[in-house]
Amino acid sequence: MIATGFRSRLHVLSEPNVLPLASATLFNAAGNNVYSVALGWLAYDMTKSPLAVGAVLGFRTLPMLFMGLLSGAVNDRMHRPTVLRLYTLYYTALSFGFTTLLFFGDVRVAHMLVYMFLVGLGFAFGPAARRAIYADSVERPHVVDALAVDATLFELGHLTMPAIVGLVLATYGAGTAFALQGILYTVMTILAFRVNTPRKAVVPGGHPPYITSIKEGLSYAKGEPGVLRMLELASFLTLLGADFVTALVSVVSVEVFDAGAQGIGLILAGVAAGAMVGPIALLALKDWLGTVGTLAGSVAVLGVAMIAFAAAPTLGLAIAAFVVIGAMLPIQKALTDGYIQLAVAEEFRGRVGSLTQMTRGVSSLSALLAGAMAQFLGVEIAIAIAGATVSAGALWSFRTFKRYGVDGWS
Numbered sequence: 001m002i003a004t005g006f007r008s009r010l011h012v013l014s015e016p017n018v019l020p021l022a023s024a025t026l027f028n029a030a031g032n033n034v035y036s037v038a039l040g041w042l043a044y045d046m047t048k049s050p051l052a053v054g055a056v057l058g059f060r061t062l063p064m065l066f067m068g069l070l071s072g073a074v075n076d077r078m079h080r081p082t083v084l085r086l087y088t089l090y091y092t093a094l095s096f097g098f099t100t101l102l103f104f105g106d107v108r109v110a111h112m113l114v115y116m117f118l119v120g121l122g123f124a125f126g127p128a129a130r131r132a133i134y135a136d137s138v139e140r141p142h143v144v145d146a147l148a149v150d151a152t153l154f155e156l157g158h159l160t161m162p163a164i165v166g167l168v169l170a171t172y173g174a175g176t177a178f179a180l181q182g183i184l185y186t187v188m189t190i191l192a193f194r195v196n197t198p199r200k201a202v203v204p205g206g207h208p209p210y211i212t213s214i215k216e217g218l219s220y221a222k223g224e225p226g227v228l229r230m231l232e233l234a235s236f237l238t239l240l241g242a243d244f245v246t247a248l249v250s251v252v253s254v255e256v257f258d259a260g261a262q263g264i265g266l267i268l269a270g271v272a273a274g275a276m277v278g279p280i281a282l283l284a285l286k287d288w289l290g291t292v293g294t295l296a297g298s299v300a301v302l303g304v305a306m307i308a309f310a311a312a313p314t315l316g317l318a319i320a321a322f323v324v325i326g327a328m329l330p331i332q333k334a335l336t337d338g339y340i341q342l343a344v345a346e347e348f349r350g351r352v353g354s355l356t357q358m359t360r361g362v363s364s365l366s367a368l369l370a371g372a373m374a375q376f377l378g379v380e381i382a383i384a385i386a387g388a389t390v391s392a393g394a395l396w397s398f399r400t401f402k403r404y405g406v407d408g409w410s
Contacts, residue, residue, distance in 0.1 A: 012145040017137040017195050021130060022146075022153045024088070024191035028126075029157025031095065031184035035060070035119065037165040037268060038174045039112050040250040041261045046109060050251045050379065054371025056109065057247050059116035060123065061363040067124040072354025073213040076347065080129045080136065081195050087126030088189040094118055095182040102175035128354045135341040135349055136197050140408045144291075144338035148282050151330035155275030162272065166265025217351025220344070226404030227343050227352060233397055234336050234359040237299065239366045240386045242329050245306050246271070247367035251379050257315045270319035274326030282331050291409055295335045296398035302328040303391025310383035335409075343406040 012018055036057070043049075043056040075083055098115050101107060131147070138146045168177045221227050246268070253263035282294065302325060309321035337356060344352045373382035 012138065012142045012149060015138045015142060015146060017133060017197070018146050018149060020191050020194040021133060021137075022150045024084075024188045024195070025130065025150050026153040026157045027184045027188035027191065028088075028091075029154045030161045031091070031157075031181040031188065033157070033161035033165050033268065034095075034177050034181035035116065036246075037162055037261070037264050038169050038177045039116065041166075041169060041264060042107070042174060043109055043112060044250050044254060049371075050248065050374040051368075051371040052109060053250055054247050054367040054369075054374075056112045056116060058363065058365070058367030058371075059113050060120045061367075063117060063120035064124045064358050067121060070214070070354075071125040071128055072217055072351035074125065075129050075132055075350030075354065076213065076217075077350075079197075079199050080133050080350070081192075081197055083125055083129040084133065084195060085189070085192050087122050087129065088185065088192040090122045091119070091126075092182060092185040092189050094122070095178060095185050099175060099178040099182055102173075102178055107174075124354075128350065128356070131337050131341060131356075132349050132353055133195060133197060135346075140342065143341055144282075144334055144409060147334040147337050147341075148330070151278070151334050152276065152280065155272050155278070155326065155330055157272075162265040162268035163262070164265070166262045169265075170261045214351065217348055217354075220348045221352050221355055224343060226401070226406060227340065229400050229404060230336055230339050230343075231355055231359055233299075233393070233400075234356060235362050236393055237302075237332060237390070238359055238362040239369070240389050241302055241306075242271070242325055243363040243366045244370045244386045245309060245325065245383050247363075247370040248374055248379050248383060251374055252309075252318065253315075255379060257318065259315055263315060266315070267319055267322050270322035271326030271329070274323035274328075275330050276326075278327040278330040282334055291335060292398060292401045292405070294331060295401060296394045298328040298331045299397050300391050300394035302332075303387045303389070303394070306387030306390060307384050310380045310387065339401075339406060339409050342408045 039056050040053050043053045046052075094115070101111065105111075130150070134146045134150065135143055165177050165180075168180060221231070249267050250264050253259045253261075253267060257263055259266070278298075305321050305324035305328070309318055309325065312318035312321055337353075340353055340356050341349060370382060370386070373385070377385075
């Protein structure tokens with residue numbers, strides 16, 4: 001029964017836009033590993049400060065805290081594939097620009113902060129457009145399946161790249177690593193230009209001012225209690241979940257295991273290896289376990305795995321714990337994104353979807369919180385406290401979404 005359900009869900013690959021869009025996600029994720037590994041390593045190598053590492057990595061998502069609402073209004077009034085194409089072109093240009101600075105300039109922490117902030121500006125627009133395109137293109141019962149496929153390829157991009165980036169960084173330096181990123185983003189851009197949906201007729205005077213449009217989106221979300229609670233859960237998981245512990249990987253690799261840049265790559269490759277299992281399990285088992293049970297269970301397991309990572313006595317066991325963490329992430333992402341896309345009317349999909357993107361902006365606060373807690377409490381204690389808190393949130397998520405289900409999701 002499980003195998004039959006899994007095969008039937010894979011028919012989503014024949015839906016419009018799924019393959020080119022998910023493939024673009026693959027190369028996007030692969031390129032993202034460069035700044036995740038290289039900048040965390042460079043920041044710590046320059047400063048020996050966990051707080052500096054948290055600040056650099058956290059700056060990527062800081063713009064989402066104030067640009068998310070604007071990006072939603074843009075996605076609701078512009079042709080969404082056009083937004084996606086502009087995003088990929090921007091990322092590619094930014095990557096080659098930073099590569100040039102690394103080869104010919106003297107890069108400091110301030111340069112890293114500016115680069116990550118500019119990356120975050122693009123990130124506020126692109127992923128929200130991508131999720132909305134899936135909802136625009138795919139039949140309603142298969143939206144979560146399409147998002148699971150997208151999550152699978154996203155994590156496939158993280159599977160081998162962290163270790164590769166760590167090796168390139170240790171052998172050839174950061175400039176070569178970022179040149180590789182530019183190539184990956186170029187392929188992403190080519191794929192993004194293959195994605196398309198019908199353009200809507202523009203009604204003269206049909207769009208309200210941006211401020212009014214943003215207020216309409218907020219009012220709509222406020223009137224949907226299930227949507228509000230899903231946004232609360234997403235914010236909670238971003239603040240204290242995998243982003244919290246990922247921000248401290250470079251510190252753990254250096255201070256606890258003395259493994260350097262290659263250790264960072266190996267640990268992050270572990271999370272990607274696990275993440276390949278998560279979407280497959282979701283596709284195969286969602287009908288059997290139930291959507292709400294799958295979501296709550298993934299939250300509980302994530303917290304336990306974080307505690308295990310904090311207590312791991314060897315690098316191998318730490319990687320194993322990160323494999324489990326990685327398996328939970330795409331399950332949570334596909335279910336939370338799918339809930340929002342299914343619960344919201346089409347004309348508000350971009351604006352309310354951008355609120356999900358804003359919750360991911362909390363990861364900037366998560367990185368800073370992780371760095372501060374590690375600075376004053378020690379890295380193992382900081383991660384263990386966060387993991388215990390996440391596990392405690394599993395019961396709340398189960399009880400809440402038993403009550404606030406939505407057609408096509410549960």
